[in-house]
Amino acid sequence: MKVAKSDFFKYQTQTTPNPLGLEVDFARGNYIYDNKGIKYLDFVAGVSACNLGHCHPVVEKSIIKQLKKYMHVMVYGEFIQKKSVQFCKLLAGEFPENLQNIYLTNSGTEAIEGAIKLAKSVTGRQEIISASNSYHGSTQGSLSVLGKEAQKKAFRPLIPSIKFITYNNEEEINAITHKTAAVVLETIQGGAGFILPKNEYLKKVKNRCEQVGCLLILDEIQTGFGRTGTLFGFEKFEVIPDILVIGKAMANGLPVGAFCSAKKYMEQMQQQTKLGHITTFGGNAVIASAAYATLKVLLKSKLIHQVKEKELLFRKYLTHPKIKKINGTGLMLAIILETSNEANELVLKCLERKLILFWLLWETRAVRISPPLTITKKEIKKGCQIILNVLDEI
Numbered sequence: 001m002k003v004a005k006s007d008f009f010k011y012q013t014q015t016t017p018n019p020l021g022l023e024v025d026f027a028r029g030n031y032i033y034d035n036k037g038i039k040y041l042d043f044v045a046g047v048s049a050c051n052l053g054h055c056h057p058v059v060e061k062s063i064i065k066q067l068k069k070y071m072h073v074m075v076y077g078e079f080i081q082k083k084s085v086q087f088c089k090l091l092a093g094e095f096p097e098n099l100q101n102i103y104l105t106n107s108g109t110e111a112i113e114g115a116i117k118l119a120k121s122v123t124g125r126q127e128i129i130s131a132s133n134s135y136h137g138s139t140q141g142s143l144s145v146l147g148k149e150a151q152k153k154a155f156r157p158l159i160p161s162i163k164f165i166t167y168n169n170e171e172e173i174n175a176i177t178h179k180t181a182a183v184v185l186e187t188i189q190g191g192a193g194f195i196l197p198k199n200e201y202l203k204k205v206k207n208r209c210e211q212v213g214c215l216l217i218l219d220e221i222q223t224g225f226g227r228t229g230t231l232f233g234f235e236k237f238e239v240i241p242d243i244l245v246i247g248k249a250m251a252n253g254l255p256v257g258a259f260c261s262a263k264k265y266m267e268q269m270q271q272q273t274k275l276g277h278i279t280t281f282g283g284n285a286v287i288a289s290a291a292y293a294t295l296k297v298l299l300k301s302k303l304i305h306q307v308k309e310k311e312l313l314f315r316k317y318l319t320h321p322k323i324k325k326i327n328g329t330g331l332m333l334a335i336i337l338e339t340s341n342e343a344n345e346l347v348l349k350c351l352e353r354k355l356i357l358f359w360l361l362w363e364t365r366a367v368r369i370s371p372p373l374t375i376t377k378k379e380i381k382k383g384c385q386i387i388l389n390v391l392d393e394i
């Protein structure tokens with residue numbers, strides 16, 4: 001039965017005034033199909049969440065197999081559940097020792113909440129330092145460390161003792177002191193325009209954290225699981241955080257997140273406060289089965305190794321006088337145009353031509369390109385041609 005568009009507007013809350021309104025029937029691989037059977041090439045991947053493409057058969061099979069056994073019993077780290085343990089062990093195998101203890105959550109923002117609590121608990125300090133123009137999620141703790149006042153004003157008071165520094169500004173690193181519990185940074189700033197750390201900025205922040213005895217939290221919710229050409233961005237920038245926060249592509253489209261740290265820190269939080277962080281569904285059996293299958297496929301396949309080559313193809317095709325620059329790295333790219341109007345038009349007109357693009361949060365002249373890592377060279381060429389044709393017209 002067809003769903004009336006008017007019911008969508010009447011009964012479901014929207015987050016933007018003019019939703020794209022694509023009526024989705026199903027999605028497979030690098031395409032989303034609408035209710036008329038028309039297929040759209042997806043350069044967004046559920047906002048960097050479906051790195052293996054939609055409904056990857058191995059992930060799908062793993063979920064169905066788990067569904068037939070059980071969906072949910074209890075998490076809280078009480079019962080031993082095969083898929084969660086297998087996932088955590090496989091992921092830990094990719095990490096340095098100080099990140100090998102993994103707390104599974106429902107979402108990225110919940111994982112940020114957990115990471116902030118962990119840092120406060122471990123250091124006994126209250127101050128958190130974040131970066132202006134950052135995005136870390138929409139719950140109150142994550143919102144407190146989010147670096148855009150306009151987004152927070154209506155919801156104050158938020159958590160006290162939060163300070164902001166300018167990302168990539170080395171002088172401001174001195175604001176990190178012995179009072180600081182943690183510094184929380186995106187490895188690559190997303191909403192700000194896919195801004196990369198420059199001049200070993202993250203290394204310098206980490207050094208300062210070590211000097212003053214505070215923890216470095218890296219938010220890799222968007223950069224994780226191969227998106228930038230390494231499994232995680234911290235490998236690329238050669239900085240090991242004290243707490244790593246992940247989510248989005250972790251279960252290739254099911255809701256999940258995690259904060260990862262040293263076992264001694266997690267134990268400290270647990271001993272200090274009984275049930276220091278609890279969550280009813282975080283990483284339950286179905287989600288964990290998807291996460292485990294996703295990670296196995298990612299590690300076995302050549303997808304991550306092919307990211308650089310695909311990035312270069314995008315950069316080769318996307319030359320146009322209206323494109324001022326392309327920010328980002330790997331398959332986390334942002335086309336920067338001259339005005340936000342152009343960015344708006346580009347997204348809307350490409351949708352008419354069956355190519356899905358999307359905007360970034362704070363950089364309004366940007367259009368995101370974050371396709372599934374499974375995107376083919378042919379599809380990259382086809383999608384870029386649509387973009388160039390639209391740019392010629394606007």
Ligand SMILES: Cc1ncc(COP(=O)(O)O)c(C=O)c1O
Nearest residue numbers: 107108109135136137221222247
């Ligand atoms: C860098 C970053 N941190 C945190 C979040 C919040 O994650 P979630 O939407 O799963 O709560 C996002 C989501 O867009 C993100 O990109």
